[in-house]
Amino acid sequence: MRNILILLSFMFILLSCSKEEKEDLPKDPIILPPYNPTYVDLNDRLPSYLPRMDIPADNKTTIEGIELGRALFYEPLLSGDGTQSCGSCHNQSYGFTDNGKKFSTGIDQVEGNRNSMQIINAGLRTSFFWDGRAATLEDQAFGPVTNPIEMHEKWPRAVAKINDISTYREMGYKAFGVVQLDSVLISKAIAQFERSIISGNSxxxxxxxxxxxxxxxxxxxxxxxxxxxxxxxxxxxxxxxxxxxxxxxxxxxxxxxxxxxxxxxxxxxxxxxxxxxxxxxxxxxxxxxxxxxxxxxxxxxxxxxxxxxxxxxxxxxxxxxxxxxxxxxxxxxxxxxxxxxxxxxxxxxxxxxxxxxxxxxxxxxxxxxxxxxxxx
Amino acid sequence: MNMNTVSKITAILMLVTSLALTSCSKEEEMGCWPPLDVPGDSANVIMIFNATTNGQPLELLKNFKDPLGRTMQVELLKFYVSNVFVSFNGASTLLKKAALVILVDPNVTDTTKKHNEIALKIPYGNYDRITFSVGLDVVQNAGDPTKYPSAHPLSINQNTYWDAWGKYKFFMIEGKGDWDGDGTLTNIYGYHTGFDECYRSISFEKMLTLDATNSNETLNVNFEVNDVFFGKDTLDMKLHPSWHGDINTIETAFIISDNFQEGLRLN
Incomplete structure (x- = not known):
C-alpha cells in the first residue's frame, strides 16, 4: 500500500509539472515500466572524416527518444485536420524533401514560398531553414505544427491528441520518464529522430x-x-x-x-x-x-x-x-x-x-x- | 604466443599509451580559448588586433579608398595567430598555441565575445620581447578538425579548413571594389592564404614589467588594410582578384602574407 501511494504521488508530481497543465488526464492508464533509457552516441554512426555533432545537453539521444521521434515525425495527428505529418513534406525517398515539388502545400491548400529542405546529417547543421531562423533542431521541429501554411494546428490540441494514445504515453515515458508528453518533449523527440538520419555510405x-x-x-x-x-x-x-x-x-x-x-x-x-x-x-x-x-x-x-x-x-x-x-x-x-x-x-x-x-x-x-x- | 611475447607487447602498448597521454596537453583537451595555465602568479594581458582603413577603424561594408583612389569594401577579415611567446634575454614562455582573430565576418552574430582579442596569462616578471605567428605551424596545420570541439579555433565550425588539401586557411580577406571607377562596387576580391609556406612569424621589442602592482596590460597590434595589398609588394587586385589554394599561383598568397607580416605594428 505504501509503495502504491509513493508511486501515485510521483505520478501526481509528474502530471502537475506538464507544460500543458490544462490537458485532460489520459483516458486509459498505462503500467509504468522502469525508466531506463538507452543512451546512444550518434557520432559513432558518422564516418570518421565527417565533423562531429553537438548534441544538446538537455536532449541527449536515446534509442527510445529516436523511436518516439520517428513515430511522431510520421504522425498526421500533429496537423490541424489529421492529414499531414512532417514526413508528408519530407519524403525519405527524396532525401527527405517534398516529392519533387517546388513548394509544399499545407493542410489548408496554401502553398509556401520556399522549397522543402532536405534532412540529411541534420545533426551537423548549425542553423535551420533556408534563412537560419531556428538555431537548433529542437527549435526547428517546434515550428511547422503551428505554422498556418503548414500543419496549422495549435500545440495544446496536438499534445492532447498524442496523449490520448496510450502507446505514445508509454513511449514518452520510456524516452523522457514522463507519462504525459508536451510540445517541448514532442519537439525534442522529433529532433532526436532527425539527428539519427545519417547519410555516410555513398x-x-x-x-x-x-x-x-x-x-x-x-x-x-x-x-x-x-x-x-x-x-x-x-x-x-x-x-x-x-x-x-x-x-x-x-x-x-x-x-x-x-x-x-x-x-x-x-x-x-x-x-x-x-x-x-x-x-x-x-x-x-x-x-x-x-x-x-x-x-x-x-x-x-x-x-x-x-x-x-x-x-x-x-x-x-x-x-x-x-x-x-x-x-x-x-x-x-x-x-x-x-x-x-x-x-x-x-x-x-x-x-x-x-x-x-x-x-x-x-x-x-x-x-x-x-x-x-x-x-x- | 608465449608469455614472453605477451609481456613485450604489453610493455610496448603501455609505453605507447603513456607517450600518447603525455603528448596530449591539458590545453588540447580543453580547447585553446582559455589562456595557457602558467605556474605561480601571473598577469592578465589582452592582445587586441585593430584594423584601419586610411586611419579609420575598419567596418563591415564601409567604403574606403585604396592608394590608387579606388573605392573598396571588406566583407570578411579573419586570421590565425599562433605560438604567442614572451621572452627575456632570449628565454621564452609560450602563452598561446592558436587563436582565431575575427575582425569582420557577417556570419558571426555572437557579440558577447570580442573576436579581435586574445587573452593571455603571463607570469610575473620582466620581458623584452613578444613573438607570435600568423597562420598555424606545420603540426597544427596538419591537424584533424574533427578532433576539436565546435568552439575550438581549429574546429571545422570556424570555416577555416580546406578539405580538399587537408590544410587550414591562415588569412582570409574578401570584399568588393570599384576597379573601373564607374561608381559601382562590382569587382570582387577574395584571398585565402594557407599552406605551410605562408606561415609568418612576427617579433616586437616590448618591455613589460608584470607584478602585483601591474597585473593587467593591453597590447594593441594594429594594421592598415591597404598595406595588405599595397605593402612591401603590390598586389594587382584587378589582375589577380583571388587566391584560394592554387599552388601554381601561390605568389599571390606570398604577397598577402608578406605584406601583412610587414604591416603589423605593436602600440
Missing amino acids: KYDRWKKGEYQMTPQEDYGRKLFNKDRDEIRDSLGNVIQVIPGADCFHCHGDLSDFTDNLFHNNGMDEIFTDPGREKVTGNAYDRGKFKVPTLRNIEHTAPYMHDGRFKTLDEVIDHYSDGLVHSATIDPLMKNVDIGGVRLSLSEKAALKAFLLTLSDPDFLDNPDYSEPPPL
Whole structure:
C-alpha cells in the first residue's frame, strides 16, 4: 500500500509539472515500466572524416527518444485536420524533401514560398531553414505544427491528441520518464529522430574509405569541384590560358559534409522578392542570402535552390557556369560573376555532374530505420 | 604466443599509451580559448588586433579608398595567430598555441565575445620581447578538425579548413571594389592564404614589467588594410582578384602574407 501511494504521488508530481497543465488526464492508464533509457552516441554512426555533432545537453539521444521521434515525425495527428505529418513534406525517398515539388502545400491548400529542405546529417547543421531562423533542431521541429501554411494546428490540441494514445504515453515515458508528453518533449523527440538520419555510405564515402575507385569522369568532376577557375595572363593582362574549375568547394567543401553551414548570395537574382537571411537578422547586407544545403543525395532532392527554380542538376550547373548575376550582396566567393560564372565546357559539366551523383546513398534512401513505422 | 611475447607487447602498448597521454596537453583537451595555465602568479594581458582603413577603424561594408583612389569594401577579415611567446634575454614562455582573430565576418552574430582579442596569462616578471605567428605551424596545420570541439579555433565550425588539401586557411580577406571607377562596387576580391609556406612569424621589442602592482596590460597590434595589398609588394587586385589554394599561383598568397607580416605594428 505504501509503495502504491509513493508511486501515485510521483505520478501526481509528474502530471502537475506538464507544460500543458490544462490537458485532460489520459483516458486509459498505462503500467509504468522502469525508466531506463538507452543512451546512444550518434557520432559513432558518422564516418570518421565527417565533423562531429553537438548534441544538446538537455536532449541527449536515446534509442527510445529516436523511436518516439520517428513515430511522431510520421504522425498526421500533429496537423490541424489529421492529414499531414512532417514526413508528408519530407519524403525519405527524396532525401527527405517534398516529392519533387517546388513548394509544399499545407493542410489548408496554401502553398509556401520556399522549397522543402532536405534532412540529411541534420545533426551537423548549425542553423535551420533556408534563412537560419531556428538555431537548433529542437527549435526547428517546434515550428511547422503551428505554422498556418503548414500543419496549422495549435500545440495544446496536438499534445492532447498524442496523449490520448496510450502507446505514445508509454513511449514518452520510456524516452523522457514522463507519462504525459508536451510540445517541448514532442519537439525534442522529433529532433532526436532527425539527428539519427545519417547519410555516410555513398560512392563518395566508399571512395573516402578506399572501397571504391571513382571512374575517370567522376574523379575529374571531383577535381573540378575542388578547384577555382583560374586565368593565366601575360604581362599585358591578356588571358593566355584558362585553368578550368567549378569553384564549388568554397561553400560546399567542408569535410565531406558538403556545406559550410553559412549563408551566401549565390548570384541568382539582381532584385530579391525573398529577402532570405535579412528577414532574420534585419541587416541589409544579408539580403538575398540563403543557407547552403548539403549536396549529399542531391540526385534525389530536386528541385533546387530556396525557391526550387531549377528542376534538374543540369540547370544548377548551368547557373554556376553561365548564369550568375550581380547584386549588391553577391558573395565575394562568386568571383566569376563578371563573366557569368565558371564557364565550364560540356565535358566539364558532365564530369561535375558525374561526381555529384557519387553523393547518392541508396542505403540512406532505403534505410528502414528512417521510414514510416507501422501504425501504433 | 608465449608469455614472453605477451609481456613485450604489453610493455610496448603501455609505453605507447603513456607517450600518447603525455603528448596530449591539458590545453588540447580543453580547447585553446582559455589562456595557457602558467605556474605561480601571473598577469592578465589582452592582445587586441585593430584594423584601419586610411586611419579609420575598419567596418563591415564601409567604403574606403585604396592608394590608387579606388573605392573598396571588406566583407570578411579573419586570421590565425599562433605560438604567442614572451621572452627575456632570449628565454621564452609560450602563452598561446592558436587563436582565431575575427575582425569582420557577417556570419558571426555572437557579440558577447570580442573576436579581435586574445587573452593571455603571463607570469610575473620582466620581458623584452613578444613573438607570435600568423597562420598555424606545420603540426597544427596538419591537424584533424574533427578532433576539436565546435568552439575550438581549429574546429571545422570556424570555416577555416580546406578539405580538399587537408590544410587550414591562415588569412582570409574578401570584399568588393570599384576597379573601373564607374561608381559601382562590382569587382570582387577574395584571398585565402594557407599552406605551410605562408606561415609568418612576427617579433616586437616590448618591455613589460608584470607584478602585483601591474597585473593587467593591453597590447594593441594594429594594421592598415591597404598595406595588405599595397605593402612591401603590390598586389594587382584587378589582375589577380583571388587566391584560394592554387599552388601554381601561390605568389599571390606570398604577397598577402608578406605584406601583412610587414604591416603589423605593436602600440
